Structures are given as structure tokens and as C-alpha cells.
Amino acid sequence: MKLFDVYPLFDITPVKAEGCYVWDSEGKKYLDLYGGHAVISVGHSHPHYIGRITSQLNQIGFYSNSVQIPQQKELAEKLGKISGYNDYQLFLCNSGAEANENAIKLASFITQRKKIVSFKKGFHGRTSAAVAVTDNPKIVAPVNASPNAVILPFDDVQALEESLKTGEIAAVIIEGIQGIGGIHVPSEAFMTQIERLCKQHGALFIIDEIQSGYGRSGRFFAHQYTSVKPDIITVAKGMANGFPVGGVLIAPEIQPWHGMLGTTFGGNYLACAASLAVLEIMESEKLVDNAAKVGNYLIEKLKGFSQIKEVRGLGLMIGLEFEFPIKDLRNELLKKHGIFTGVSGTHIVRLLPPLSLSMEQADIFLSAFEKALATVAVT
Numbered sequence: 001m002k003l004f005d006v007y008p009l010f011d012i013t014p015v016k017a018e019g020c021y022v023w024d025s026e027g028k029k030y031l032d033l034y035g036g037h038a039v040i041s042v043g044h045s046h047p048h049y050i051g052r053i054t055s056q057l058n059q060i061g062f063y064s065n066s067v068q069i070p071q072q073k074e075l076a077e078k079l080g081k082i083s084g085y086n087d088y089q090l091f092l093c094n095s096g097a098e099a100n101e102n103a104i105k106l107a108s109f110i111t112q113r114k115k116i117v118s119f120k121k122g123f124h125g126r127t128s129a130a131v132a133v134t135d136n137p138k139i140v141a142p143v144n145a146s147p148n149a150v151i152l153p154f155d156d157v158q159a160l161e162e163s164l165k166t167g168e169i170a171a172v173i174i175e176g177i178q179g180i181g182g183i184h185v186p187s188e189a190f191m192t193q194i195e196r197l198c199k200q201h202g203a204l205f206i207i208d209e210i211q212s213g214y215g216r217s218g219r220f221f222a223h224q225y226t227s228v229k230p231d232i233i234t235v236a237k238g239m240a241n242g243f244p245v246g247g248v249l250i251a252p253e254i255q256p257w258h259g260m261l262g263t264t265f266g267g268n269y270l271a272c273a274a275s276l277a278v279l280e281i282m283e284s285e286k287l288v289d290n291a292a293k294v295g296n297y298l299i300e301k302l303k304g305f306s307q308i309k310e311v312r313g314l315g316l317m318i319g320l321e322f323e324f325p326i327k328d329l330r331n332e333l334l335k336k337h338g339i340f341t342g343v344s345g346t347h348i349v350r351l352l353p354p355l356s357l358s359m360e361q362a363d364i365f366l367s368a369f370e371k372a373l374a375t376v377a378v379t
């Protein structure tokens with residue numbers, strides 16, 4: 001059997017990783033400014049992470065969600081404390097799309113409405129409801145296309161109000177910071193209006209923090225730069241540093257009933273051990289503060305490059321938009337300087353490194369970036 005060929009691949013085979021570095025099968029070392037697509041939060045192969053998963057595996061690896069799993073409660077308590085959402089409830093699942101799928105389903109159950117508002121350039125995953133509210137027709141199969149998905153212009157309060165006034169909207173979903181769409185930070189004013197209008201018209205406010213959450217922005221959640229408090233928050237990516245985990249944080253007034261949501265693998269022992277290890281490391285190494293410090297340093301320095309049209313982002317979630325296609329620049333960084341970066345479309349470089357990136361590593365990137373830009377500009 002061969003693999004179903006859906007990914008364009010780099011000709012690189014990583015075989016080892018540590019901290020912010022990755023090594024390929026030929027022994028070449030790479031600085032990871034991509035974090036495996038914003039997933040590596042506490043750094044690769046952290047000893048505490050490895051130790052916690054290993055010791056859990058040596059005890060019990062899996063049982064179903066029909067028994068007591070104290071690690072789930074421990075995780076919910078710790079996440080509540082660290083994120084500032086102590087009084088919320090946690091539903092555990094296995095991926096970002098699944099977290100959004102459940103969040104949307106929950107909003108629909110609670111409001112008994114069908115329609116969901118989302119925004120242009122937004123990405124929420126590839127499952128049925130999540131992809132329907134994602135602004136990319138290329139990944140929406142006919143079976144997913146839905147008249148219940150209302151995709152509105154970003155930052156357009158009037159369009160939002162008109163839509164909510166119909167009384168048909170179950171929820172409004174927005175990313176804490178748009179990731180795949182090219183790193184767009186919603187303004188405090190827009191977020192506040194969404195919150196106000198949702199309350200006024202009986203819709204739930206969902207913030208998708210799958211990419212922007214878990215400390216990446218320099219706050220635990222990107223929306224914590226504003227005063228809003230959503231009804232539902234979705235998380236995944238950095239939550240377990242690569243172990244497949246997703247979560248839905250749910251406001252206390254939303255009442256569950258048995259059978260409302262469910263999953264076979266969600267919240268399994270290993271997923272909880274990996275997620276707890278991440279929170280423990282984030283706490284002991286103050287990684288949210290580090291993301292703010294190193295991220296703001298990078299953003300300031302990058303703003304000094306005249307070749308960049310716009311630098312956007314917060315903390316270690318950074319987008320660099322260029323007037324020219326960035327394919328050559330990315331290749332130069334990767335091949336010549338051994339630096340992984342991310343991309344958005346054809347003209348935007350995305351930086352999503354582990355939250356443990358040091359100032360020295362930021363400087364290594366900046367110096368390579370300067371050289372790579374000079375080469376690309378000449379050729």
C-alpha cells in the first residue's frame with residue numbers, strides 16, 4: 001500500500017529533536033521556527049514530558065471514558081488555574097477540528113439554532129461543521145457545504161449585527177489570532193462588539209485558540225489581551241506538544257447531559273499525562289512570559305527590515321508579509337541556514353517556534369534572515 005498523497009513534502013527526514021532544534025537523517029541540524037505547525041510548545045523531547053508519558057505508559061495506557069480517570073480532573077483543574085478559567089468545564093477530544101466540531105455542536109444544542117457566523121480568512125479545521133465555517137472553498141466537499149455557515153467580512157460590525165438580528169445564529173466563532181489566514185489580530189473593539197452582540201441576540205461566543213492559545217501570543221490565550229470572556233474556547237496544537245489532544249473549555253452556565261458529547265480516545269491517560277506535562281513545564285519555565293519577551297523582541301527587530309511590507313502578530317505568533325513571493329526566501333533559510341519557517345499563502349512567512357525559544361536563538365534567526373533576504377534580493 002502507498003500513502004494517499006495529500007501533502008507537498010520537503011525532502012527532509014527528521015530523526016531527532018531537542019529543545020528548539022531538529023536533526024535530519026543526514027545529521028543536519030535545523031533551528032525550528034515553525035514548531036511543527038505551532039504544535040511544539042515546551043520544546044522538543046523535553047525530559048519532563050518524556051518522563052511523564054513514559055511513567056504513565058508503564059502504569060496504564062488506555063481505558064474507555066466509562067471509568068474514573070483522575071488525570072482528566074487533574075488536567076481540568078490545572079488548565080483552569082493557569083488559564084484563568086477556573087470555573088469553566090473541560091471536554092477532552094483529539095484534535096483541533098474535533099474541538100471546534102464539538103464547540104459548534106454544543107452551541108447548537110444549547111440555543112436550538114442552526115446557523116454559525118465565522119469570518120473571512122478564518123480556518124477552523126476539516127471536519128463537517130468546522131470546515132463549513134472555514135473560508136476556503138477548496139477544502140469544503142459538497143457534503144460539507146452548508147447554508148448554516150455564514151462567513152462574514154472580518155471587522156465588519158454592521159454585517160455581524162444584521163446577521164445576529166435574525167435570531168437564527170447559534171454562535172459566532174473567531175480565531176484568537178487568525179493563523180492560516182496570515183496572522184491577523186482581531187481588534188479589541190471588534191471582539192467587544194462580538195461579545196456584546198452575542199449576548200444581546202442569544203448566540204454563544206466561541207473563540208478558537210487552537211493556534212493562538214496555550215501561551216503562544218505571550219498571554220495564555222490571545223483574547224486575554226482584550227477584556228472579552230467567551231462562552232466557549234477551543235484548544236489543541238500546543239496543548240500536548242505533539243501528542244494528539246484537543247479541548248473545549250465551556251462556561252459554567254452551559255449544562256451538560258449524559259450522551260451530549262462523546263469520544264473513544266479523548267482524555268485517555270497518555271493524552272492527560274502529555275497535557276499535564278506541558279502545563280507543568282510552562283509553569284516552571286515561565287514559558288508564557290518567555291513567549292512575550294522573545295516574541296516582542298523579534299517583532300521589534302523584524303519591523304526594522306525595510307523589505308518586509310508588514311509585520312503582524314503577538315508573542316511567538318508572527319506573520320511577515322512581503323511584496324514578493326516568499327518561496328525562495330524560505331528555501332534559502334531552510335537549505336542554506338538550516339531554519340524551518342511556516343508559510344501562509346504565497347507572500348507571508350509565519351514564525352511559530354517553541355515557546356522556549358531563547359534570545360540567542362532569536363538572534364541566530366535574525367542574522368540568518370538578514371543574509372537570506374540579501375541573497376534573495378540579489379538573485
Ligand SMILES: Cc1ncc(COP(=O)(O)O)c(C=O)c1O
Binds near residue numbers: 125179210
Ligand atoms: C485556528 C485553527 N483551528 C483549527 C485547526 C484544526 O486543527 P487540527 O488540524 O488539529 O484538526 C487549526 C489547524 O491548523 C487551526 O490553526
